[in-house]
Amino acid sequence: MDKNKTGFASAVIVAGGSGTRMGRPKQMLPLGGEPVLFHTVRAFLAAPQIGQVVVVTPPENQAALAAEFEGLTFALPGSTRLESVINGVQKTAPQAQVVAVHDGARPLVKPELIGRCVQEALIHGAALLAVPVKDTIKVCAGHTVQNTPERGTLWAAQTPQCYRRAVLVEALEKFGSQKDATDESQLVEKLGVAVHVVPSDYTNFKITTPEDLIFAEALMQENxxxxxxxxxxxxxxxxxxxxxxxxxxxxxxxxxxxxxxxxxxxxxxxxxxxxxxxxxxxxxxxxxxxxxxxxxxxxxxxxxxxxxxxxxxxxxxxxxxxxxxxxxxxxxxxxxxxxxxxxxxxxxxxxxxxxxxxxxxxxxxxxxxxxxxxxxxxxxxxx
The missing domain is CATH 3.30.1330.50 (2-C-methyl-D-erythritol 2,4-cyclodiphosphate synthase)
Structure with a gap:
């Protein structure tokens, strides 16, 4: 943990993707005059609850980040997102009470939402940001609708997803080989730990397609x-x-x-x-x-x-x-x-x-x- 910060949580920012859909790594695409990942890192550095920021990213990105920010910890990405998370968690300080895992391609996350999620994880053991689903969801087989879930019960999960460090470490040790898991909360749920939902906002979306980058740029211009x-x-x-x-x-x-x-x-x-x-x-x-x-x-x-x-x-x-x-x-x-x-x-x-x-x-x-x-x-x- 950074001795100059009073935060009790470590953040693991996962930014190891190859960017196959965007033509190049999306975390380093320009947004508001600087790489997407810079905005993400800056949001966590601005959250007072965060005392350490671990960035899981390739060496070339590490060099660019180190030139811009002081005090970051780095880890190398794995072959899957889950492996990257494991590599990042291994670099977190043992004294951290909470670990917040975040997608590097979610640059518009607000420091106050980070703090709220961290605090709820400290209370409940596990918490994640999420928003209610706005569209009607269809469960399909091929191109045929099988059923329509009740929309009022559906939430779209975001990051950060925050956990007491001991909870996350146990989940990764027991279920870290399950490469089909799309987020860590699935593993924590297998431990029988209830994951608390913290209402977020729709601007905290993940940049995945070229259109997402256009939307993010438009939102940034408003700020x-x-x-x-x-x-x-x-x-x-x-x-x-x-x-x-x-x-x-x-x-x-x-x-x-x-x-x-x-x-x-x-x-x-x-x-x-x-x-x-x-x-x-x-x-x-x-x-x-x-x-x-x-x-x-x-x-x-x-x-x-x-x-x-x-x-x-x-x-x-x-x-x-x-x-x-x-x-x-x-x-x-x-x-x-x-x-x-x-x-x-x-x-x-x-x-x-x-x-x-x-x-x-x-x-x-x-x-x-x-x-x-x-x-x-x-x-x-x-x-």
Missing amino acids: FIYRTGFGFDLHRLEPGIKMFMGGAEIPHTKGFQGHSDGDLVLHAICDAILGALCEGEIGILFPPTDPTIKGISSVEIARKVLEIVRRRQAEIVHIDATIITQEPKIKPHYDTVRNSLARVFGMDVKNVSFKSKSHEHVGEIGRGEAAMCQAVATLKIRS
């Missing part, structure tokens, strides 16, 4: 708002120092003087991003009075800002920066700076705008003694 932030920076030009602009070194006899490397383009853009998030400005994160960061690369400043973007579950969708300077001539460097900005912020270059204006020889900027940059950034933020 986002768009904000635009403004940034500004001004630096003196000094001879004999390197000039950095948008993370790229520009050949010139002068450079931008500052406590960092003076990259006023990155500074203005970072302030615009922080403005859209209402998270202050870079002078708070990197005070100019701090001698330990003297000469720091502005790319490092941008990385810190990107950490805040990820923590806020936001996405930078557009950047537009204008540098106002008399020298050097910037137009020859447009593509260099745009491509550099796209790399720094992990964006498609088509969503990055960079341009310049002269100051018509007016004032300090017009005399080549200083330069300024103005920037706007538009972010999509989870509401």
Whole structure:
């Protein structure tokens, strides 16, 4: 269990499928600007009852997750879903009171529903999320209806399915060889443990077909708002120092003087991003009075800002920066700076705008003694 979290439960997220119906593994398909599995993991990290998250997924997915999230535990998938669950449960902390098993392809699960299911499992021994069936169900032989069950008694099971750890371990040890089981609750039921149903909502569906991904994207869009932030920076030009602009070194006899490397383009853009998030400005994160960061690369400043973007579950969708300077001539460097900005912020270059204006020889900027940059950034933020 993560010693930094107070949660008493471990989560096992099963994400080992090959994605035969989707053409590639569905858990890594893009949804809302990032892989499906990232949304699933983030929901469990946000549930205070969860103290450990075990992700059962192939090594290539593990590397992507480890780069995005800290503190995850990993397990390799088996040849069946049940084998994958067993592998994941073996990695859960022995002191966990409850284990929550969840499909990696259910990215819209709400942290509050996770918590409710965990709490009910602690009380009853076993619990699962489910919704009442809306359609009339027919039991068929081939294409012939045999009977029609009473719809009022039917519920569609979802995940997470949560169990006291000892209950789940016993069920897996006794019945784990039954590969035809489609969920763990079937095994727990064989122990004679009653599984408690926790009413869920219909948005917690499993992405199985291409249409499901379209529905999930539409639902996610309802949970986002768009904000635009403004940034500004001004630096003196000094001879004999390197000039950095948008993370790229520009050949010139002068450079931008500052406590960092003076990259006023990155500074203005970072302030615009922080403005859209209402998270202050870079002078708070990197005070100019701090001698330990003297000469720091502005790319490092941008990385810190990107950490805040990820923590806020936001996405930078557009950047537009204008540098106002008399020298050097910037137009020859447009593509260099745009491509550099796209790399720094992990964006498609088509969503990055960079341009310049002269100051018509007016004032300090017009005399080549200083330069300024103005920037706007538009972010999509989870509401």
